[in-house]
Amino acid sequence: MKKLTKSNISILLVTVISSLLYACNEAPISSHPQPSTTTSLELNKDITNRLNIYFPVELNTDLSHLSDNQKQMLVHLIDASKIMDKLFWQQAFGEDKHTFLAKIEDPKMKSFAIINYGPWDRLNGDKVFLEGYQAKSPGAEFYPSDMTKTEFEQQNFTAKKGLYSIVERDSHGKLISTPYSKKYKDELLSASNILKQAAKLATDEQFSHYLNLRAEALITDQYQASDIAWMDMKNNPIDLVIGPIETYEDQLFGYRAAFEAYVLVKDMAWSDKLAKYAQYLPELQKGLPVEKKYKAEVPGSDADLNAYDVIYYAGHSNAGSKTIAINLPNDEKVQLQKGTRRLQLKNAMQAKFDHILVPISEQLITPTQRKHVTFTAFFANTMFHEVSHGLGIKNTINDKGTVRQALKEHASALEEGKADILGLYMIRQLLEKGSITDGQLEDYYVTFMAGIFRSVRFGASSAHGKANMIRFNYFQEQGAFELDAQGFYQVNMPKMELAIDSLSNLILTLQGNGDYEGVDKLVAKMGVIKPQLQSELDKLTKADIPVDIDFKQGVSVLGLD
Template identity: 60%
Template sequence: MKNQLLNWSLALAAAGLMTACGTKEGTNTPATTPAKSAITQKVQQYDHFKLTTDLSQLSAKQKELLPLLIKAAKIMDNIFWKEAYGDKAALLSKLSGPEKAYAEINYGPWDRLDANKPFIDGVGAKPKGANYYPADITKEEFEAAKVAHKNSLYTVIRRNEEGKLQAIPYHQFFAKEINEAADLLDQAAKLAENKGLKNYLTLRAEALRTDEYFKSDMAWMDMKDNMIDVVIGPIESYEDKLYGNKASHEAYVLVKDMAWSKKLAKFTSFLPELQRNLPVEAKYKKETPGTDSDLNAYDVLYYAGDCNAASKTIAINLPNDEKVQLQKGTRRLQLKNAMRAKFDKIMQPIANTLIAKDQRQHVTFNAFFANTMFHEVAHGLGIKNTINNKGTVREALKEHASALEEGKADILGVYMINQLVNKGELDGEMKDYYTTFLAGIFRSVRFGAASAHGVANMIRFNYFKSYGAFNKDPETGLYRVNYEKMAEAVNSLSEKILTLQGNGDYAGVADLVDKMGKIGPALQKDLDKLADQNIPKDVVFDQGIEALGL
């Protein structure tokens, strides 16, 4: 596949030169391009993987329903282009070959795996607020503006004719796309044989039209026995690096793996006990996680929008609404086929390059699956509201909230695994989970500072390094886990993150990100080794109705 991708990329590189184009609000448009070979190398950071599943298990109506969901998902893709960049057609019409391919992967001209640096000459820095805000906005102006709903997850900030800021609801700003997607969900609801799915699709269509998502989130939580599933709408706020206020549109179309899901069902029942045992003062764990949540495995058939931009999501923990989480918990969806693709194509080669030979046997798919799964479960632990009346953790930590939350989930996921292994509720030995966890840091840290997950991994790597949780052989350059120190570091970092969140300590989190959220020269050399071995950073999906043969 890599050879095919290389030939394809080189062929595209021979295509015509691009021309200059104008600019518009919230959009940086290209003038000229850098060396074609550099762009070709960037495209080669991604390997291809086809998204499919065993369709023979589906009924005729389910097969008829899937294309409607995929069409609705594609609309989320178009909306996210507008949120992340602006005018997709204007950009892509001026590009060709690998530049065009890489812009499509990144949803714009900024490299998400390289701290959002522009990869096309003449393009300025990516606005921290993406295209949710006017490009010339400042924090001082925004904070001083007396604008209703300016901090809402579901509004776009624009200037009126007098140049003053205004907040426009998503369902108005994206009215054409939203109504088309909602109509498709209504059509799908008519075909749904499962009552829970039918109800959710109907309520989700209404939510898209009104920006009121609570009822549809609650309905999504109530679905337990549906095989077809879809996650769709404005969900994560990673793209807004100005405040972390604005939710991005995305979609996943999914088919549940019933056999794997049955194995996983028991683990959420342990959440209250695990919450009580967290290694932090009682005041930082006073909330009780919901136990109505469930844990399931899926084959994902389609990615769109935010979740498809550059590095691909391999597990989902939703809804994000704190009210839903406290009432019902969350649902954790493990995307098994996408996870397997990343393990085979990326994780295993990384382990063979950077992990000590006698510890490589401890890098396993089962441990990778569990580490990823309990990352999502761990989002339900800890605290959602600050202990000192600063509001929710997300509100208090602003643009740093997502990175710290991802760091919390990673570290508490390993804490949970240790607790469950000791209780005899989870198979395997901690050496597998710890070694796979270290290899996983090398995988995710390559996403760079533009990703909340990447920042979280850098913090964890640097913290563990300072703690002595692993060491690097100066002769071989290979990493070895110190299993005793790793266990101590997990508890120490867990306490630190939970305390920062509970206190709503914005300055403390900013300091942590500044000191430990960066890739040092030594680590960069090791990451360069992975590039020299042509180990992909991530995958792009061959997906859609035709890929499924529908």
Template identity: 55%
Template structure:
């Protein structure tokens, strides 16, 4: 007799707006606005309802389900607590980047526009360089709601405020109008106490003791702002069948300085079989670091070997994780000290990845890859490219050679695009190197190259203004310039030159690592500006995809 697997489908709930501390700019129950320059009428040139409906349709709706039948009763109960915590975090994220989103939704009659606001967690189209699509809202403030809307960069630079650069504080104004620092655990105290209590409940019923330890430390972190102990504990956790990533994690939403982190949540169930296949790669990280195609001084730092690679089924995306395009892999923690001490964890989100491959990548490859190479578009290659992209975040250089600080501090707002670009190209280097070691099938490396090119076509549709979009365009233009692939003008398809691709991958790897290690902001910006634009021929090909009605990304049906 067969037993039907227990599946879980989680509702994504857009909770009510949350009131915040009283301050001049802007109050938490109002949307941030930025006035258009005098004479600029583009701020009100929002898309027509039909265009917005087409944008909504460009997101393929897919169910988010997973088999929970193998989990203990305690772990299933823990998942329920974690889902509740995730929904609170989801509401916190909306407050961080917009404010009273429910208030905005109540003013919109058009169903498609309302849905698009929900997808983007605000009135700015994330995949179209944050173009406003609701009349009257104005451009998106680069600093979201992490800083006062009227704050200048000069004012911020001159302010002698301990903690102003912390990823876990906001900048506000006091009653006298002076800038002040407010820690997240103060600004969001009520909500974070609720989340912490739920994490403690999950810890009490979870089957794995180290996962329970992590949950307790994460609860402490939410209430204190000290996340490093919980990051260390998360790295020590190896055997739990369930996992959660929760808290303020990534700084992509802060487009002013790239400092402030946004709240997000993932609730995950481990794929035991796939994870076992991935574990053996971590032991090779030191050798892969030594073999990087760059001068020795740029690869002197050694990554930790305690890193682990695992595959998961995602049960829930909340907050920053659920806004716009959906991530298919996670590489954490971001703390450089934890990375050097413990390495990092790479979590491949298998069900989300498969949905994007089937729904988006394969149709794009059928349209833009030369017919003779379409057979090299495989899910295994896609999975490896994504996995080794995440592994590659742990390679390279974290501190500049001049000893003045971290690469993050030197490159400031360029950090994210360079880190993503490094991970993309070093991921391909690693696949080739592991093939040479006999750890991967070297004969299938060409599959990875062709699938990588198709992946650029998929990802660049997110827009070249994002960190990932800029990284993709730099890679595309640099590799194309060196003959790694070429376009057939007659057919409008692209074909990889495998020998030139290998040489170009090494050259781009060396260039990015050198720019990071030198910490030369102006040189890094010049390189990004030179290679980071979408060329006309590629844009025409991307535009042609619209006629095929290939989805731009997916939206998760979590109900």
């Protein structure tokens, strides 16, 4: 038992008094897990059988074209990624991973807990699936468990909205921020040293430069220079995305970034095919279906598109649903100066198409349109989703700061919705110009419709899932799809085009105005699963169609051990 000192007693009294005050005025927004005292954890009684919703996929690719040094470098990159994985466990859950898993005897339950990085089902609205745990905190482990939203808004402290810090209490109970470089000092120093070792093995000077800058960023919380170096890196056959990047895990405010990593091998042939599309961004920005003031920003002209096989996921990118495309960096200043890089994760994408999207289309899409569900369209829809993150507006037009800051916890879901809808807008424009020559518009729209059912199954705790709920309900209101006599979905092409343009206008206007209240109302009205949609999702469950994939990965899978 920890010894009670005078300082400890003071902190305890402050905490107790604060808790009593909050109980009288406003309930704390977060509730950290209460570890079970039982020796073996059990499933909650009201949990239906969801332990088999992930389809196992071996994450591999051809490495024969790499040198021995490059293969050795991959091992280092995976080692550094494992540290990001460990840090994300701390940010998402808090309880020691090994202690937690040791309390789960059933292999399927243990595997499910590993996939979800804790006792909450990420693809079921973060519902608790293990007995002995409370609801997940919206702020994960980024904020004190007894903190209210009002308290946070009323107090001023350094790095209050800092991407790379957590919020804690000082000895007087006041809120303070602690930089990641200090909070996770030992782990980040280890990861930094591993990246420096990897840099020595890199034959590409730009990649070596990036790894050294990223190593420095991990221990200083200064990531912009390494983001720019990553943007300048064009020719290396190996790539690495690593660090605190996305803010989806912070569902309280969307301010704080979670640790993650991807280790990637470039597909040169597919990348060559994609290179031409980035040049159209400035032209497409001008044609967006919204007032000029919402499209006055000029996308960076140095953006590029490439295809990769991913060989390792870690941390946030590996939790629950698996990412199949990347659009980075998130830094708005870097985006406006350099644009972004769009990385299509081809092998992960193919796995989802084969094992999830095609079976979904056979259950829900009208037979006459199923031929329009193609991998080419799925790949393009995903790619142009990422491209479209570079379109639109990054900073509000009324001095509310960046869109991300103004829209807080809703920023991620609305941004994902924007990227989806503008991706379809781009495809239509490029098909009309003759720049896209594969397939016809119906392929992309019908594949997109099937994709809504795939992504909405990620649940309300996922930004992508919430974005798809909004889009499904909006499209339904606009008549963009309809049910045929047999109960299958059929895309109405003319109404689909009108719905795409009107939803694009709505989202870009909300973003440009930094209209938090407007987005809040949109999410409350449209970001829900209504009875008809739920009935369709139940069909997919009964048909045993996986919700997502789970990767078997690592150096042994790659033959590098």
